Amino acid sequence: MKIGIANDHAATDMKKQILEYLVEKGHEVVNYGTDSYESVNYPEFGEKIGRAVASGEVELGIAICGTGLGISLAANKVHGVRAAVCSEPYTARLSRQHNNANVLAFGARVVGIELAKMIVDEWLSAEFMGGRHQDRVDMIMEIENRP
């Protein structure tokens, strides 16, 4: 799968480890994040990963900052994006199955690398269930079209 990944300075190490993990698993990964530890602004990277997913440049996105919150809030401002902050695998799985999340976010200051890998695995292996969940996701997306 072609996956985008983005991060700010708080998540540079975790981004590198998750990127390597995904490549080892055979995914193609596009890096939209910073590779530096210099302070940057997470909205810039949230927008980048959001636009990459919304345009179809990548199928899914992973966004990491200190908490996962700032970068997900920014990504969610891009039309078509459903970014979900997940600190454990159960929420990650349900965010795909029920909410059809197309961006997974988590915090490098919140979860350790092994838990982060479990969250990523669960998220990538889960499939959207459609049906009544599709109706609800449609309702979410319709909000974007109202003034």
Ligand code: RB5
């Ligand atoms: C950066 O210090 C921090 O604010 C950022 O990584 C993130 O946690 C924001 O939501």
